[in-house]
Amino acid sequence: MKTPNQIFALCLLLANALGTSAAQGLTETTQSPFAVMHDVPMGQVHWTTGFWGNRFDTFHHHSVPGMWQTWQDSDLSHGLRNFEIAAGDCTGEHAGPPFHDGDMYKWLESVASLYAVTHDPQLDSIMDRFIDLVVRAQRADGYIHTPVIINERNQGIDTHAHVPSQQIIGTKVGDANDKGAFANRLNFETYNLGHLMMAGIVHKRATGKTTLYNCAIKATDFLVHFYETASAELARCAICPSHYMGVVEMWRESHNPRYLQLAQQLIAIRGQVKEGTDDNQDRVPFEQQYNAMGHAVRSTYLYAGVADIVAEAGPQNTDGHDWMGNLQSIWQDIVTRKMYITGGCGALYDGTSPDGTNYQPDSIQKVHQSFGRPYQLPNSTAHNETCANIGNLLFNWRMLAVTGDGKYADIAETCMLNSILSGISLDGTKYFYTNPLRLSRDLPYTLRWPKERKEYISCFCCPPNTLRTLCEAQNYAYTVSDKTLTCQFYGSSEVTANVPGVGEVTLRQETDYPWDGHVRLTVVKVPRKARRTAWTLAFRLPAWSGLQGEKGYRSTTQIWREGDTLSIDLPMRTRLMEANPLVEEARNQVAVQRGPVVYCLEECDLPQGVRLDDVSLPANASFRPVEIEIAGCRLIALETEVQVPDSSASWQGVLYREVSTARRTIPVRLIPYFAWGNRGKCDMSVWVNKN
Secondary structure, three states: OOOOHHHHHHHHHHHHOOOOOOOOOOOOOOOOOOOOOEEEEOOOOOOOOHHHHHHHHHHHHHHHHHHHHHHHHHOOOHHHHHHHHHHOOOOOOOOOOOOOOHHHHHHHHHHHHHHHHOOHHHHHHHHHHHHHHHHHHHOOOOOHHHHHHHHHHHHOOOOOOOOOOHOOOOOOOOOOOOOOOOOOOOOOOOHHHHHHHHHHHHHHHHHOOHHHHHHHHHHHHHHHHEEEEEEEHHHHHOOOOHHHHHHHHHHHOOOHHHHHHHHHHHHHHHHOOOOOOOOOOOOOOOOOHOOOOOEHHHHHHHHHHHHHHHHHHOEEEOOOEEEEHHHHHHHHHHHHHOEEEEEEOOOOEEEEEOOOOOOOOOOOEEEEEEEEOOOOOOOOOOOHHHHHHHHHHHHHHHHHHHHOOOHHHHHHHHHEEEEEEOOOOOOOEEOOOOOOOOOOOOOOOHHHOOOOOOOOOOOOOOHHHHEEEEHHHHOOOOEHHHHHHHHOOOOEEEEEEEEEEEEEEEEEEEEOOOOOOOEEEEEEEEOOHOOOOOEEEEEOOOHHHHOOOOOOOEEEEEOOOOOOEEEEOOOOOOEEEEEEEEHHHHHHHHEEEEOOOEEEHHHOOOOOOOOOHHOEEOOOOOOEEEEEOOOOOOEEEEEEEEEEOOOOOOOOOOOOOOOOOOEEEEEEEEEEEOOOOOOOOOOOOOOEOOO
């Protein structure tokens, strides 16, 4: 039997033989035994014009530079200053939440993703400056977490000395509130390390540089050693498991077998935790989880991480348990009982353990930002943290990779165009933490998070996560599989992809999607050796289109020549949507959806004196698409007519009253949900009374 080091050496030889130094995708599954669809390498898809082209330019010229300015203002955010202190450039104390390191890694990933397309030297310079701080802040043994590093520096500990990690793990370095590495499970250390791994990999794939990647290697090696020597109780520190995805991607990049072993071990360790919490999904082993439960961000990251492991090691764990059965059951629970029409999830600010669990708990626990009970989907108090919506995207994209079923891409697109895009203002400078489906100034209570987008939020996890996801949107546009190139997300773009069995082909996509359903592909370049080989171009057929195809796709196989075109017309009709009657908060109401875009009604689009709650939408309403512009962004709004009471009496001090039957008709305009809140503060609702 070969040792891990011997296996590692063989993997490196195989990797070199297969040419893994070539460009790689955001998630690199081309050598994953159980993946059937694969990303196109980073930098080989770029938006040309249209909706996503406009958004990409905004992220490039406004969002990323704006967030860099935020990081540099230590009076506003201490994220960058923490690294400067940890690197020894200045003195001071750590400030801000313990996950601030991860926030900066996510931001850097967004910069690297932009650089992969633009090769903007200013972006490269910004990344080099921050990476230099990370390199100098990292401990000699690979551990990095600025709260601990800063405390060690302030206690006179030489962080660059080679100190055995077992002598530091869990030890105090200051007073009773200052813990050492992994002593406090709420410190988000592994969460931060997971985002360091992904940032290092994306930076390497975008720039070819290995400075940050080498930091990630050292950190992953530290984590491997930690889990090999730590007790199950100490190992339960993985409070938000971004590192599951990170460790698997490190395996894909390095082919170090210890990383894949660690990824599998991480799930097993969760099952060994005693007195776990629903807030961290470790109260019961993953193998006993068949419904979406607990904290929505932590759970969707867990599900995405397990799906990554499935792509590498197969649908069953080492004991023969069917992990894919868990994932498919959880997915079904989310999309049929616990997900908003926008793709948002994590309905409740605070829930309790019976909400969303599939077992009988011996006690009730409080869960933050949680999945609720089936069909518990409030609108005004919807939490829908943007990070949870991103987790939903990541989960679905990985399920697509291992199944090839378009239903997962449908959900990913729903999230991207609605509940994720809503997390950033149209000018690209302000952000939401939560994404409610209704806003009313009459609510007699104050919710925990702002009702308006802010440049900086005290809990800053969502803004850089939103930014990195949207800066990577082009990486979700196409996938490749055996002799097949598939359009997954539509938008005017150009792609150069190495199609297995065909070679490197270049295509151009022309469309006004998501405002128009006509999509045209033109073959720009085909390798000479493939000009006598039949291969396949495929379009995803979204469920809302009503078009039928195998696993949600329409495929055309032929010998493609340069200049050949292929088109599809997705019927971009406007539909009135209703919720399952068990969703009490949406009963007898309708939502408006046109193609993949969910719409909402803002009170600023109503005549003066008309309240949003007075509006009712006829079941036979007709809609007229009209082009408008908000904050420099071209949008398609929908004009229609609604009914309101002939006279609107105030509800002030009134709980019940007799229904008024006198109605009149007025014109209104609905806008895409992702665009709400960009014209000042006013009431908003996705769900409107049904007439």
